[in-house]
Amino acid sequence: MNNGAKESIDDKDAVNFHSEDAPDDSSISDQEDSAAQIFAATGLKFDPETAPLLWSRILQHKWVLSERLGRDVGLKLACIDFIENIDPVTKDARDSKRIQCLRELGAQVIDRAVWETISDSQPPKQVVNNRIIRILQKTELARKHGVTPPRAIIFFGPPGTGKTHFVKAIAGILQWWYIEISPSVLMADGQDRLGANLKKIMEKVYDLDETVIFIDEFEEIAGSRDHASRVDKSITNEFLKQVPLLKARDRKNLLICATNYIRQLDAALLRPGRFDCIIPVGSLDEQGRKTIFEHYIERTNCGTVDLDRLVSLTSLFTPADIEYLFQKVRQHAFEQEFNLQHDYLVTTETFLEILPSLRPTLTEEIITEFQEDCAEYTRV
Ligand SMILES: Nc1ncnc2c1ncn2[C@@H]1O[C@H](COP(=O)(O)OP(=O)(O)OP(=O)(O)O)[C@@H](O)[C@H]1O
Numbered sequence: 001m002n003n004g005a006k007e008s009i010d011d012k013d014a015v016n017f018h019s020e021d022a023p024d025d026s027s028i029s030d031q032e033d034s035a036a037q038i039f040a041a042t043g044l045k046f047d048p049e050t051a052p053l054l055w056s057r058i059l060q061h062k063w064v065l066s067e068r069l070g071r072d073v074g075l076k077l078a079c080i081d082f083i084e085n086i087d088p089v090t091k092d093a094r095d096s097k098r099i100q101c102l103r104e105l106g107a108q109v110i111d112r113a114v115w116e117t118i119s120d121s122q123p124p125k126q127v128v129n130n131r132i133i134r135i136l137q138k139t140e141l142a143r144k145h146g147v148t149p150p151r152a153i154i155f156f157g158p159p160g161t162g163k164t165h166f167v168k169a170i171a172g173i174l175q176w177w178y179i180e181i182s183p184s185v186l187m188a189d190g191q192d193r194l195g196a197n198l199k200k201i202m203e204k205v206y207d208l209d210e211t212v213i214f215i216d217e218f219e220e221i222a223g224s225r226d227h228a229s230r231v232d233k234s235i236t237n238e239f240l241k242q243v244p245l246l247k248a249r250d251r252k253n254l255l256i257c258a259t260n261y262i263r264q265l266d267a268a269l270l271r272p273g274r275f276d277c278i279i280p281v282g283s284l285d286e287q288g289r290k291t292i293f294e295h296y297i298e299r300t301n302c303g304t305v306d307l308d309r310l311v312s313l314t315s316l317f318t319p320a321d322i323e324y325l326f327q328k329v330r331q332h333a334f335e336q337e338f339n340l341q342h343d344y345l346v347t348t349e350t351f352l353e354i355l356p357s358l359r360p361t362l363t364e365e366i367i368t369e370f371q372e373d374c375a376e377y378t379r380v
């Protein structure tokens with residue numbers, strides 16, 4: 001059997017048969033004749049403009065059906081089968097299977113605006129833009145220059161630096177489904193099912209399109225095999241199989257893994273050819289902090305705030321620290337208004353009062369260690 005024809009019938013959306021593609025028994029040449037033939041077989045009237053295309057697909061279907069059943073099914077049967085069953089059935093089945101799969105995986109749609117909360121000055125944003133977003137958006141240009149779209153990437157960096165936020169921002173700007181797979185879900189029914197669960201989830205993902213699949217705390221499932229138990233080794237091995245399988249599919253799916261401990265990952269996973277990019281997400285520059293402050297200030301009951309002063313006082317703050325600072329400031333504002341019974345506006349003074357009680361995540365030691373990791377592992 002001609003596989004091309006079978007695939008086309010199974011995949012309705014890709015079908016675009018023209019009369020010359022139809023088998024030899026096509027004797028219908030003009031629009032009225034096509035419409036008349038369909039009417040004679042089914043009693044259904046079709047617009048003369050669409051009838052020839054439909055008719056050529058019916059002839060193709062007749063041929064495919066005859067091949068499948070091993071006998072000539074006749075025009076009338078092929079016509080009725082095609083119009084009444086094949087198209088809606090395959091389309092509905094495919095759509096409902098896809099929707100069920102997305103539901104099972106907890107797929108989410110992320111707002112495009114998340115991308116704007118990350119300052120353009122942040123080095124990871126520039127890398128993500130150049131190596132991921134533009135390539136995936138300008139596929140023709142990428143193909144012309146032989147640039148392969150990335151399929152699997154790793155983010156690494158200290159806690160709270162915005163790795164998860166980056167992944168959501170990517171899903172948002174691409175408007176692809178965001179699917180988060182946590183190691184705890186993979187281990188839900190026991191450590192020994194880890195590899196099998198990963199395989200099951202990845203097999204579902206292969207049938208989807210336009211998804212960002214995110215695995216956080218990647219070191220928990222892909223730690224170095226030298227130090228791992230037998231069970232841990234099996235999940236790393238499974239991973240080593242799944243990444244190339246994902247890459248082999250011609251689908252718009254992007255696997256992103258994040259870790260705070262890049263040093264703990266299995267060296268085999270970090271070799272070129274597995275992950276396309278390994279991207280560090282570290283401390284924020286001034287503009288980066290400013291953008292995040294502006295984001296949270298907009299959502300806080302603020303009076304006059306000296307933004308530049310706050311930015312200069314928070315050089316070791318991660319996005320998570322800034323978020324926590326605002327949480328404390330807002331709580332303080334709520335308590336003040338509750339106690340004093342008059343409108344309370346957050347000002348620079350409020351921040352200055354709260355700041356000494358907070359300890360930023362980043363230290364000189366963490367930054368030095370991160371810089372060593374950057375030199376050792378970064379690949380963009
Ligand atoms: N650019 C940003 N603008 C506003 N909020 C941000 C930004 N980046 C991160 N955040 C917020 O800071 C918090 C920490 O960010 P995130 O969870 O992405 O960090 P992480 O690097 O994934 O942390 P972990 O290593 O603990 O997983 C989140 O609540 C997130 O919403």
Ligand SMILES: [Mg+2]
Nearest residue numbers: 163164216258
């Ligand atoms: Mg995270």
